[in-house]
Amino acid sequence: MSTTDRLATVAVGGQLVRTSVRPARRARPGQPPLLLINGIGASLELLQPFVTALDPDIEVIRFDVPGVGGSPLPARPYRFTGLCGLIARLLAQLGHRRADVLGISWGGGVAQHFAAVQRMRCRRLVLVSTATGALMVPPRPAVLARMITPRRYADRSYLAQIAAELYGGSARADPAGVARAMHAGSRVGSGRGYLLQLAAGAGWTSLPFLPLLRQQTLIVAGDDDPIIPLANARLMHRLIPDASLHVFRGGHLGLVTEAAELAPVISRFLAAPAAREARPGQARAHDAPICG
Numbered sequence: 001m002s003t004t005d006r007l008a009t010v011a012v013g014g015q016l017v018r019t020s021v022r023p024a025r026r027a028r029p030g031q032p033p034l035l036l037i038n039g040i041g042a043s044l045e046l047l048q049p050f051v052t053a054l055d056p057d058i059e060v061i062r063f064d065v066p067g068v069g070g071s072p073l074p075a076r077p078y079r080f081t082g083l084c085g086l087i088a089r090l091l092a093q094l095g096h097r098r099a100d101v102l103g104i105s106w107g108g109g110v111a112q113h114f115a116a117v118q119r120m121r122c123r124r125l126v127l128v129s130t131a132t133g134a135l136m137v138p139p140r141p142a143v144l145a146r147m148i149t150p151r152r153y154a155d156r157s158y159l160a161q162i163a164a165e166l167y168g169g170s171a172r173a174d175p176a177g178v179a180r181a182m183h184a185g186s187r188v189g190s191g192r193g194y195l196l197q198l199a200a201g202a203g204w205t206s207l208p209f210l211p212l213l214r215q216q217t218l219i220v221a222g223d224d225d226p227i228i229p230l231a232n233a234r235l236m237h238r239l240i241p242d243a244s245l246h247v248f249r250g251g252h253l254g255l256v257t258e259a260a261e262l263a264p265v266i267s268r269f270l271a272a273p274a275a276r277e278a279r280p281g282q283a284r285a286h287d288a289p290i291c292g
Contacts, residue, residue: 018070033059037107043069053263067193102126131232133205168224169251210239
């Protein structure tokens with residue numbers, strides 16, 4: 001964690017949420033912070049290499065999902081809509097009316113849902129190593145079986161054994177290095193928290209509403225991702241009206257292992273002039289939530 005990052009536990013309603021905020025070096029007029037939504041079972045520390053490589057003029061907000069890392073378990077199970085409501089309230093408590101939203105893997109599903117149900121709070125959308133939920137091009141059954149438990153977050157030696165098969169990309173050449181990167185400062189949540197994340201997205205799919213999204217969207221995908229085959233990124237690219245696709249040579253953890261390559265791509269996307277965006281408080285006919 002950088003010395004400039006502000007770590008805090010924020011009470012959002014009845015839920016405590018562990019957060020990290022990296023202030024912008026020089027704030028750009030009209031550019032909101034970038035909110036990161038992590039993959040299943042991962043604490044906010046996992047994306048530190050990406051945050052370090054990202055343009056320092058972008059404010060970055062990270063948080064631990066309830067039951068993961070330093071955020072305690074929620075009082076009850078939740079679905080994506082409830083989690084998106086929590087994220088919207090968290091943004092408000094941190095002083096922001098909207099954000100650019102980046103989701104990776106499981107967090108990419110949450111990001112898609114947030115862009116739909118909290119549309120005016122999401123300016124731009126970045127989807128990394130993610131898919132459309134229950135209706136997607138699936139991984140091989142052996143890969144899917146590795147995702148059922150959070151053991152890889154608690155046992156570094158086990159992760160080193162399965163990293164090549166599970167994550168692809170640079171993990172094939174250096175599985176031990178990937179295991180070290182994933183365990184560097186990360187905090188392990190409870191097994192129940194992991195199961196709640198699995199349950200939150202069970203049966204969910206974004207396919208019906210992707211053509212209705214109005215955010216400028218960048219889709220980032222590796223060409224060797226065993227968990228999310230590349231065909232899923234191409235499908236989302238076809239369905240989201242204002243989307244661009246960036247394919248890199250790498251696997252599922254590209255945002256960590258190829259951070260130096262991908263952070264400038266994402267930084268440029270976030271800083272580029274917009275063809276069409278409503279200003280905060282300036283609603284348009286299609287700015288009502290798509291689904292609840």
